[in-house]
Amino acid sequence: MTVLRRSLLAAAAATLAAAAVAPAFAQDIRPRLIRFGYGLNEQSNQGRAVKVFAEEVERLSGGKMKIRAFGGASLGSDNQMQQALIGGAQEMMVGSTATLVGIAQEMALWDTPFLFNDVREADAILDGPIGEKVKARLEPKGLVGLVYWENGFRxxxxxxxxxxxxxxxxxxxxxxxxxxxxxxxxxxxxxxxxxxxxxxxxxxxxxxxxxxxxxxxxxxxxxxxxxxxxxxxxxxxxxSPWIVTVSRKFWDGLSAAEKKVLVDAAKKSRDFERKDTRDEAAxxxxxxxxxxxxxxxxxxxxxxxxxxxxxxxxxxxxxxxxxxxxxxxxxxxxxxxxx
Ligand code: TK8
Structure with a gap:
């Protein structure tokens, strides 16, 4: 083996070792500012859960990804925000699935009167294959659905x-x-x-x-x-479910690591939100x-x-x-x- 060859191998091994030690994805997370709109006020269950989501995104991204939250429909109604996400003028929002029916008609499933008898049924269907399938209908329309939150029984x-x-x-x-x-x-x-x-x-x-x-x-x-x-x-x-959505235009430009930050934070916010909502409803x-x-x-x-x-x-x-x-x-x- 030549000296050159040996040192190349050593360098390659060192790179591999470094990759295994360093948080594998840290270098794939870039500074990002995410505008996140929602309709209720900051003191609502929606506002509290947006805060949990924002904190988790910052934590998981080592402070690189920042959520700027806009409550009280200050970025517009659910429908206006959906259009801003589709056009790429806004990155994220949470709102009612009912207002998405014009974009993906399968969302009307959740509007069926008395579809669920209790929250156990709602969680199982929304988080299972049927909820995933309905969520996926948004993607060709320019939106990526991350998780369902609970708005609640009306x-x-x-x-x-x-x-x-x-x-x-x-x-x-x-x-x-x-x-x-x-x-x-x-x-x-x-x-x-x-x-x-x-x-x-x-x-x-x-x-x-x-x-x-x-x-x-x-x-x-x-x-x-x-x-x-x-x-x-x-x-x-x-x-009624709420759904957390991302602009597909923005999403497609994210690295796998950045997407994972948003998905993991969204799941954490969902679990917090459902519990908080149920406690408050009681x-x-x-x-x-x-x-x-x-x-x-x-x-x-x-x-x-x-x-x-x-x-x-x-x-x-x-x-x-x-x-x-x-x-x-x-x-x-x-x-x-x-x-
Ligand atoms: C908030 C709405 C709200 C919904 C409604 O933006 O419109 O009545 O229940 O939660 O999505």
């Missing part, structure tokens, strides 16, 4: 009257998300459903442009809807009562009537998401329920 508030029977909804002007399943659902219940972005909701309630809205307890507390809404009816009519009802909201639960008979009316939209959801995905979901839920 309940009805309004200013007109306590909703004790289906007929009480007649003529109630109810804000819904910009989504056809929600629109159809509440129209079929007799309400005068009006689609509006969340960012316009508080003032619409305050100015009485609408009579009511529906959202999880957490949001009714954190967005102070109790200040402008008198009646709360516990309906749990649908479980306290929220008492909180809302204490703040003066008049709360009622539907009688079992009225709940069944509402459920029956609402599940009439199932056929249209099945058509928009595709019969295969619909049946796969029903099958997976049946299996979970048999356990």
């Amino acid at each position: 309940n009805l508030t309004n200013n007109k009257r306590a909703i004790t029977r289906l007929e009480d909804l007649d003529g109630v002007k109810l804000r819904v998300m910009q989504n056809n399943v929600f629109l159809d659902s509440f129209r079929s219940l007799g309400a005068n459903a009006v689609p509006l972005p969340f960012s316009e909701l508080f003032s619409a309630l305050e100015t009485k442009a609408v009579d009511g809205q529906e959202n999880p307890f957490n949001t009714i507390v954190s967005s102070k809807f109790y200040e402008v809404q008198k009646f709360l009816t516990v309906t749990n009519h649908v479980y 306290r929220a009802l008492a909180d809302l009562k204490a703040r003066g909201m008049q709360v009622n639960a539907l009688s079992p008979a009225e709940a069944a009537r509402m459920r029956d009316r609402l599940t009439r939209v199932n056929a249209s959801v099945a058509t928009s998401v595709g019969m295969d995905l619909w049946q796969e979901t029903q099958g997976a839920l049946a299996k979970l329920r048999a356990k």
